[in-house]
Amino acid sequence: MAEGPDTPHRDDGLDLARQQARAAASSGPAVRRRRAKRDSAPRAASAATSSDDRDPQLIGDQVDRLVAERGWDLELRVRGVFARWPELVGAEVGAHCTPETFAEGKLVVRTDSTAWATQLTLLAPALVRRLNEELGEGTVTLIDVLGPHLPTGGRGRLRTRDSRGPRDTYG
Incomplete structure (x- = not known):
């Protein structure tokens, strides 16, 4: 009509x-x-100009953008290394030491015995190379190896003043 x-x-x-x-x-x-x-x-x-921040985005792209904007990239990679520590250093070494902190190129690793502290000190150059392969060249510059947490020696009835306390791990 x-x-x-x-x-x-x-x-x-x-x-x-x-x-x-x-x-x-x-x-x-x-x-x-x-x-x-x-x-x-x-x-x-035409496709590039029609894209808008309000359009739906892939979540992975948005997370990557957020990480880059906040400067979290290195921190996330370091935390990934901490999580995969036994895989990176080997099962046997990983069973006897754990990474504690990472700051300004210095990685602090704690061992469970003085013998492993000595062993890890000898392995440190190879470990630095392996970690820099994973994190990027020059990221790790020094590995500080610490022995186990020991008793202070302040216990007991008899003790000497200014003593260093026990220096072995008892096993």
């Missing part, structure tokens, strides 16, 4: 809605400009 200017007005307003829809769909100057711009732009540039 054709509706024109002499067609009577309907009470439900459908005739006005149809007229507005046809007017909006007609190729007026704004529509022609949009079509010309869309058709003349290359596809890659």
